[in-house]
Amino acid sequence: MNLTAPRFARITGTGSHLPARRVTNDDLARQLAERGVETSDAWIVERTGIRARHFAADTDTCSDLAVRAARQALDAAGVSAADIDLIIVATSTPDMVFPSTACIVQQKLGIHGCAAFDMQAVCSGFVYGLSVADSMIRSGAASKALVIGSEIFSRLLDFNDRTTCVLFGDGAGAVVVEASNTPGILASDLHADGRHVEILCTPGTVSGGQISGSPLLQMDGPAVFKLAVGVLEEAARSTLKKAGRTDADIDWLIPHQANIRIMQSTARKLKLPLDKLIATVDEHGNTSAASIPLALDVAVRSGKIQRGDTLMLEGVGGGFTWGAVLLDF
Numbered sequence: 001m002n003l004t005a006p007r008f009a010r011i012t013g014t015g016s017h018l019p020a021r022r023v024t025n026d027d028l029a030r031q032l033a034e035r036g037v038e039t040s041d042a043w044i045v046e047r048t049g050i051r052a053r054h055f056a057a058d059t060d061t062c063s064d065l066a067v068r069a070a071r072q073a074l075d076a077a078g079v080s081a082a083d084i085d086l087i088i089v090a091t092s093t094p095d096m097v098f099p100s101t102a103c104i105v106q107q108k109l110g111i112h113g114c115a116a117f118d119m120q121a122v123c124s125g126f127v128y129g130l131s132v133a134d135s136m137i138r139s140g141a142a143s144k145a146l147v148i149g150s151e152i153f154s155r156l157l158d159f160n161d162r163t164t165c166v167l168f169g170d171g172a173g174a175v176v177v178e179a180s181n182t183p184g185i186l187a188s189d190l191h192a193d194g195r196h197v198e199i200l201c202t203p204g205t206v207s208g209g210q211i212s213g214s215p216l217l218q219m220d221g222p223a224v225f226k227l228a229v230g231v232l233e234e235a236a237r238s239t240l241k242k243a244g245r246t247d248a249d250i251d252w253l254i255p256h257q258a259n260i261r262i263m264q265s266t267a268r269k270l271k272l273p274l275d276k277l278i279a280t281v282d283e284h285g286n287t288s289a290a291s292i293p294l295a296l297d298v299a300v301r302s303g304k305i306q307r308g309d310t311l312m313l314e315g316v317g318g319g320f321t322w323g324a325v326l327l328d329f
């Protein structure tokens with residue numbers, strides 16, 4: 001790399017990990033029926049596009065999933081773990097209250113000393129993390145970063161609440177981002193609006209040796225749906241504007257994989273044909289901060305996304321948070 005030429009951040013490798021246990025809608029409907037909770041494959045598919053999700057083994061931790069995805073991304077980039085100088089783990093299901101899952105990932109990768117921290121922006125966490133890594137790389141604070149989204153949302157689910165427990169899954173996705181003279185990440189745009197904290201939250205916290213408040217996910221689905229559709233279009237448009245690009249420049253849209261109806265509506269608003277939408281929600285469910293890097297890795301490994309393609313990544317989630325990153329892959 002030429003140190004006097006402009007410095008950009010570029011994704012040089014992707015990786016992902018899905019726990020082995022695949023749970024179809026029918027499997028889940030059967031398990032819920034035993035509790036007297038009624039749902040069906042037809043309802044879940046029609047309202048969300050989800051057909052199956054993966055659930056982590058009881059022994060798995062968020063950092064275990066993250067490390068598996070990270071190792072794949074390092075291999076794909078041809079980068080040794082020892083060369084990584086920044087680790088960002090986007091998660092809402094960390095191994096511990098503290099230290100950060102990023103520190104545990106660092107330890108499991110056998111490297112020590114580099115900056116490592118968690119990014120808590122719920123389902124927007126990966127986009128937030130990628131944007132922060134981009135800024136740190138462009139400023140010279142880092143040169144080779146691992147940005148990981150890893151979640152075990154199954155542990156936050158209330159299996160007596162059919163309006164939420166059918167939506168989420170577990171998994172991890174990771175990218176290696178390196179300093180480069182060729183762009184890379186073109187622009188990003190991040191937002192939050194704390195007035196909407198209560199429409200999507202897991203309000204419990206540790207206090208006096210006990211959980212104070214509910215440790216299970218709560219969501220006002222229709223309210224989230226309404227907000228998500230509006231902000232995703234806005235974020236995409238402002239990111240394109242910052243980069244001096246237009247809708248027509250987008251080769252692939254990779255939105256947070258929460259609900260196929262939200263994703264298709266975003267694509268339509270950006271005037272993108274639906275075959276430019278990367279969708280893995282059918283097989284993964286909503287894996288929160290892991291959903292975008294998981295979908296990215298699947299599309300890269302299947303050959304759909306090619307080097308040089310322009311990607312629009314978009315996150316939206318609890319907080320309320322949202323944001324977008326536009327990049328040349």
Ligand code: ACO
Pocket residue numbers: 038039040043044047048122123124162163164166200219220221222223224225228258259262286288316317318
């Ligand atoms: N099975 C069967 N019936 C159900 C289920 C279920 N799993 N869940 C709800 N229903 C019923 C409801 O009880 C309701 O019945 P009623 O009409 O008799 O009262 C009916 O289905 C319709 O319920 P709605 O909530 O109005 O359904 P909607 O079409 O809004 O779909 C959904 C619900 C899928 C949650 C939708 O609102 C949505 O996807 N919202 C966005 C969610 C999202 O994106 N969340 C992730 C954000 S990212 C993050 O940060 C975690």
